[in-house]
Amino acid sequence: xxxxxxxxxxxxxxxxxxxALALTGTFxxxxxxxxxxxxxxxxxxxxxxxxxxxxALALSLFAIRIGQRAADRQRTFGYRRAEILAAAVxxxxxxxxxxxxxxxxxxxxxxxxxxxxxxxxxxxxxxxxVNLVSARLLVGGSESSLNVKSAYLEVMGDLLGSVAVIxxxxxxxxxxxxxxxxxxxxxxxxxxxPRTWTLLKASVNVLMxxxxxxxxxxxxxxxxxxxxxxxxxHDLHVWSVTSGVHSLTAHLVVSQPPPDLLAxxxxxxxxxxxxxxxxxxxxxxxxxxxxxxxxxx
Numbered sequence: 001x002x003x004x005x006x007x008x009x010x011x012x013x014x015x016x017x018x019x020a021l022a023l024t025g026t027f028x029x030x031x032x033x034x035x036x037x038x039x040x041x042x043x044x045x046x047x048x049x050x051x052x053x054x055x056a057l058a059l060s061l062f063a064i065r066i067g068q069r070a071a072d073r074q075r076t077f078g079y080r081r082a083e084i085l086a087a088a089v090x091x092x093x094x095x096x097x098x099x100x101x102x103x104x105x106x107x108x109x110x111x112x113x114x115x116x117x118x119x120x121x122x123x124x125x126x127x128x129x130v131n132l133v134s135a136r137l138l139v140g141g142s143e144s145s146l147n148v149k150s151a152y153l154e155v156m157g158d159l160l161g162s163v164a165v166i167x168x169x170x171x172x173x174x175x176x177x178x179x180x181x182x183x184x185x186x187x188x189x190x191x192x193x194p195r196t197w198t199l200l201k202a203s204v205n206v207l208m209x210x211x212x213x214x215x216x217x218x219x220x221x222x223x224x225x226x227x228x229x230x231x232x233x234h235d236l237h238v239w240s241v242t243s244g245v246h247s248l249t250a251h252l253v254v255s256q257p258p259p260d261l262l263a264x265x266x267x268x269x270x271x272x273x274x275x276x277x278x279x280x281x282x283x284x285x286x287x288x289x290x291x292x293x294x295x296x297x
Contacts, residue, residue, distance in 0.1 A: 014064050017151060020134035021057040024155075027130045028054055031123060050127070056090045056154040057134075063087075067242065080242040081207075083146070087243075088203035090150035094157065095196045101189035108182035117169040124165035131159035146203055146243045153199060157192045164188055209239040212246050215272050220248075223268045229254045229261055231284070238274065246274040253282050 028050040063086030071078040138152040164184035171180045202213065211217050215238055224233045232253035240246050248269050254261065262279070269277040 014061065016137040016140070017057055017061040017064065017148065020137050020151070020155065021054060021061060023130050023134055024050060024054045024057060027126065031127075050158065053134075053154050053158050056093065057151050059086045059090060060148060060151040077241050080245065083242050084203055084206045087146040087150040088200065088207060090154060091196050091200040091203055094150070094154055094192065095200060097157075098189045098192040098196060101185050101192075105182035105186035105189065108185075109179060112178040114178070117173040120165050120169035124162045124169065128159065128162035128166065131155055131162055135159055146199065146206070150199055150203075153192070153195055157188065160188050160191060161185075206240045206242070209237075211238050212240045212273070215246065215274070220268070220272050223271075224250065224252065224265065227252075227261060227264050227268070229257050231255065245276075246272075247276045247278075248274045249278045251280045251282055253284060255284060257281050 031050060060083075063082045066082040067078070067080040069079045134155045135152065138148055138155060164187070168181045168184045172178060205211075205213070217236070217238060220238065221233050221236055224230060224236070230252050233250055234253070235249070235251040237249045238246060252261075252265070258264075261281070265279050266277055269275075
């Protein structure tokens with residue numbers, strides 16, 4: 001992946017997040033004003049969910065802008081890891097919200113709360129429209145960026161919440177059964193939690209410099225060892241700087257490296273989705289701690 005392509009993708013994500021944030025922020029203000037004017041606690045509570053969305057989108061947008069800053073003497077990889085930090089924070093918050101929803105649903109099963117169906121329907125319908133537009137904007141970028149994916153999941157959780165509120169309001173209005181509301185809330189929580197947990201694990205894996213998903217270290221090691229002239233592969237490390245930006249370092253023991261060995265190593269790395277490789281060729285009797293011959297394909 002070229003730096004130009006990465007920058008272009010980041011620019012697209014910035015535009016998507018900016019529009020989604022503008023939509024969510026505008027609706028949040030409307031919802032808060034309407035909630036105070038109508039005296040509806042349900043609306044103010046839903047505004048709290050929208051505020052969480054707005055904060056998540058703002059954090060994701062801020063992280064991308066920070067991540068576009070050039071590398072310097074203190075941050076030789078640049079600031080792209082900021083996107084992963086934002087994804088981890090968003091995922092952690094969303095996971096906590098999912099747990100809270102389940103706890104609150106249990107509490108409401110024990111102590112039913114009166115539900116105002118008319119404000120629920122009005123606000124949920126408007127919120128559904130806003131969240132549908134935001135989700136449509138973010139769905140493309142969620143495939144290539146953990147940061148955008150975290151914001152996308154936040155919006156999807158609220159979108160499902162809007163659908164559940166609409167369905168719940170209609171069912172409660174026609175049946176009078178208030179237990180429907182906490183049941184739908186629990187179902188939303190159960191939908192959000194496993195997806196958020198997966199995102200949180202992926203973010204932590206990047207922060208811990210773990211092997212990226214989709215890269216089989218044993219297969220990669222075998223592919224490098226099978227190259228002509230290579231007798232051993234050691235000190236092999238593979239990690240991600242940010243979403244989709246993988247790096248590799250390795251020591252290859254060779255007796256007489258062929259002229260195109262570096263190109264072959266680079267080709268193997270690219271087949272495994274690794275865009276930046278740093279390898280060191282060592283003779284059979286080389287000292288393990290000698291890094292004087294590092295080469296960069």
